[in-house]
Amino acid sequence: MHEQNPALGLVHVLRAVTVEFDLLGAEFAARHGLHPTDVRALIHLLDATRAGTRATPGWLGEQLRLHSAGTTALIDRLERLGLVRRSRDTADRRRVLLEVEEKATELGWAFFGPVIGEVLAAAEGFEAAELETVRRFLTSVLESVGRARSA
Structure with missing residues (x-):
């Protein structure tokens, strides 16, 4: 088995997280009679x-x-x-x-709140400097995707 590029491994994990969040959003939409848009x-x-x-x-x-x-x-x-x-x-x-409206916020928290809670709990296992590195990385990725979308 060949050694994988660590940065490419991050791309794969980020893609998997994106797919999971997209599926979660689609489930929320379906449950509340909404379109994904x-x-x-x-x-x-x-x-x-x-x-x-x-x-x-x-x-x-x-x-x-x-x-x-x-x-x-x-x-x-x-x-x-x-x-x-x-x-x-x-x-x-x-x-x-x-x-x-408050109704939308309440629906969102009722559905996404447990996931947000789990993400916050996962973040507790990291030092502040590590979280800052993750934030900088994700911000950079977001900017890269934004540039690709506008090209």
């Missing part, structure tokens, strides 16, 4: 909230690479399900902002 939209909106980004329909469409009509249909569906709400921007009344 709906789940990605909710993730983007939650990330925007954490980052302090004011999410608009146009912004969300760019993140998901959807055209205007597709984005509107997706937001309408999420709003109808009580997962997202539209509101007017107080600074610019022409602009619509998107916010995740």
Whole structure:
């Protein structure tokens, strides 16, 4: 058996983790009558909230690479399900902002909370410097994938 490149081994583990998270997301979507794109939209909106980004329909469409009509249909569906709400921007009344409803957060925590708990427990076995190395590596991978997607 030949010796495997350690970096390539990381790629394989990262791919396996990505597949497992994708399957978990698909199970969440199916359980709640959502499309996988709906789940990605909710993730983007939650990330925007954490980052302090004011999410608009146009912004969300760019993140998901959807055209205007597709984005509107997706937001309408999420709003109808009580997962997202539209509101007017107080600074610019022409602009619509998107916010995740508490119901969506509760559904997410009920489903993904145990996995998040296990990941946090696994992280406890690592030193702070090791976790920082993992964070830097994953951030670099994320940037690499972003460059490949925009090429």
